[in-house]
Amino acid sequence: MPKFQILQRMTSRDRRDDEPEKGKGKKNDRDDASVSWRKRKKHFFVLSHSGKPIYSRYGAEHKLAGFTATLQAIISYVENGGDNIRFVRAGKHQVVFLVKGPIYLVCISCTEEPDDALRGQLELLHGQMLVILTKSIDRCFEKNKKFDMTPLLGGTEAVFSSLIHSFSWNPATFLHAYTCLPLAFSTRQAAGAILQDVVESGVLFAMLMCKHKVVSLVGAQKASLHPDDMLLLSNFILSTKSFRTSESFSPICLPRYNPMAFLHAYVHYLEVDTYLVLLSINSDDFYHLKDCRIQIESVLAKSNVLGEVQKSVLDGGLHVEDVPVDSSLRSDSPSPHPGQGRAAIASRIGGPAGLLHFIYRSINLDQYVSSELSSPLNSSRLQKELYRAYQKLYVSMHDRQIGPHKTQFRRDESYVLLCWITPDFELYAAFDPLADKALAIKICNRVCQWVRDLENEIFLFGGSPFSW
Amino acid sequence: MASRRRMLLKVIILGDSGVGKTSLMNQYVNRKFSNQYKATIGADFLTKEIQFEDRLFTLQIWDTAGQERFQSLGVAFYRGADCCVLVYDVNVMKSFENLNNWREEFLIQASPSDPENFPFVVIGNKIDVDNGNSRVVSEKKARAWCASKGNIPYFETSAKEGINVEAAFQCIAKDALKNEPEDEM
Known part of the structure; x- marks a missing residue:
């Protein structure tokens, strides 16, 4: 009984209204009482196990001390019961928690990304913190529970905001693979x-x-x-x-x-x-x-x-327009090399059979190659949407309970998404929503063949440290 | 570190239910007082920025529930506190007698590295009630107890009238500054 009340009390508490808003820049004085702060779609918070703020994507950390205290109270309350809080859904918002020793990370999002994907992003956020400070920071908390980490992260604001931004454009953030610049x-x-x-x-x-x-x-x-x-x-x-x-x-x-x-x-x-x-x-x-x-x-x-x-x-890299197909699918002559011969067919939108985009991940090499984003996927909103769709696909393919799966074909109003996983590679492809299924599968085979034909140019071999 | 950087202080407010913890906080942060009693459930959080000796402080105030059924929350809530404010009602003897329990409970659960010197502040609240005629705990008695616990700073306040509330919280910042840990990795 008290449990429910506590949560409700914490979320519905009266806000003070005597603090004027001073709008200047991204890190202005907004706090959790301001409407603009509350309207943000995706918040990231890092706090210490005593509830002291360490990082917030929006708003000034010290202004959010009451909010981070609330987060710590929720986490610690569940911890007290010998359990761990992982995820809370509150209306259209998801709250995802990650406890890393004395450092607590929380994402509050209404982007409908899977909670596993958000947790992966919190893992990276924690990793980025370690890049700057190492894990020996934990010892500071062991010595002094009151430890305030904020000063040690001074000047690194841009590093975190850039990482968070990359969650919506860089497939490496969920594929756990790197990509190479195409070169002879x-x-x-x-x-x-x-x-x-x-x-x-x-x-x-x-x-x-x-x-x-x-x-x-x-x-x-x-x-x-x-x-x-x-x-x-x-x-x-x-x-x-x-x-x-x-x-x-x-x-x-x-x-x-x-x-x-x-x-x-x-x-x-x-x-x-x-x-x-x-x-x-x-x-x-x-x-x-x-x-x-x-x-x-x-x-x-x-x-x-x-x-x-x-x-x-x-x-540029690989273009879907250049996927070589035989005459039954397209009358153009194929162009086997990335970045060549595109001018002639630039007028066409998308690749064969409505192929819009693909990502090919080589499992042995820990590398991926992704086609260039071009028309009709030329707005950043559409691109973000596509990456989120891939991310969802990735999570569902790698689901530990009901997966892993080998293939998935999914059609919604925005795309046809196709995923194919073998012991050697993973292919993620997006087609026009009206694409024909049999044809789409055929094109995916072509894409894989094409990538293998080009592998010497788009992947790094031999010198790779993974061969050791 | 010789910087003038802002300090964040976690302040826990403890005391029997009804002694006026939430009212004190509301008076301090929002300069408001309400006669209506609303029991705090679990804990409530407010922040307040203050300046003391040219330093900026953000007080993260943890207003806890006084009722016994919430006391199991303690361990997690008290972790890493910079200061603990013990509140009693000068008109209720029991609330004064319980200060000892609150203090010990806090020290056990928060287990600060130096319990002997952990900064506490004691507040005797509601001095305005009945013009002080219903008062049962004398200032002398309260100060004697504070002295016996390592000279805890003592304040008498009226959350309703706003008397002395500011001074009590200034003292918290002063204490924290005195105990400022050095940041090293």
Whole structure:
């Protein structure tokens, strides 16, 4: 009986009305009493086990102290009963909880994403926190339950908001795989060779990246880099502006590699969006890593890798219009290479049989390739909607209770979604809602064949640390 | 850390039911008082920003229910508190006698690292009632108890009239500043 009352009391309590709103920027003084704050579709909160706010996506943390106290009370109340709270539905809102030792993470959302997907996002949010502080932060709470973590995260606001934004556009956030920039096999090999050289001189990981895509990546023997760590690391680098202005050396933790320890990352932008990351276990390796970078830079210049990278960025990746089909499906001649021969058929919308988009994930390689988003999926709202649909599909395919499943065909008013999972790959494809089922299946087979034909250009082989 | 950063303080308010915990908080945060009694269920939360010696503080105030049936909530609620405010009604002897239980209960459940020096504040509330004629706990008696528990700061307040409420909460910030832990990893 008291349980129900407590929850009701907490959600319906009278709000104070004597605090004027001062609207300035995203982090203005809004708190949980303001209408605009309450209207946000997706909130993320991080708080300590004593209920002190650590991070909030919207509003200033200290203004939300009453709200985070409420969250802690709910979590702790259930904990007291020897149980764990995972999920609450309140009308159209879902409240998802994740307890990570002394750190509590909560998502409140009305986006209808599956709670498992939201929990996965909370896991990443926690991981991003570890990237900055390591798991040894837990010890601060052990020593002092009153510990206030907020000051340690000063200036990292953009890192978290960028990660949260990526939940709606970056498939790596739910696929747990990384993606490569398409490049000729020889170009990627040339980049891999020089990275291999520096790794042999005592570097733990060497990564050449273009935005969130991998150009090449080499790890020391027996050291493997988890795709989630790559996601969190590249998000940290891309969202921290100061990395762009100078060469940097920064302590960084890769939670899947070792959550307790800092590594030391040398980061240097070689071009606008192309950057080199060298990770070392030694904090005094700056000059060595700098030398490595100079060496890498000169080799890359000689072999024109950076030019090829720029070209690939301009050409874009795979386009559904280019899926090769035989004459019974389409009269165009197929174009087997990404980014070529599209001009001739640019007028057509979408690919064969109403194919709008696909993601192919290679299970052995921990990599995925996703087709470019183009007409009619050219608004960010539609793209977000599509990714959410994929995410839902992913969760339902990997359902631990009733799954995993091998295939799924789902038609609603927006798309036909098709998913196919084998021991080697997972394919997620979106078609026009009127697409024919048999034809769609046929096209999916074609897409898989096409991806396999192109695998040397779109995936990273050999140099991959996963082969160790 | 020599910064002037804002401090967040978790403040727990404890005391028998009906002594005026919620009224004190409402007077302090909203400058409002209501004669109607509404029992708090579980706990209620408010925040208040104050400035003390050039430092900004956010008080996260946990207004708990005084009824016995909610006391099992304690363990979780008290964790990581920066200060505990013990409230009694100067017109009700039992509520004063129970301060000892509340204090001990808090120390057991919150298990602060340094229980001897954990910052408490004691408030004798409702001094306005019947112009003080129905008062049964003398200030002297209350101060003696506070002195015996390691010199707990003592305030007499009227949540209704708003007397001394501000000063009592200022004291909380002062205490916290004194005990400010060093942040190190």
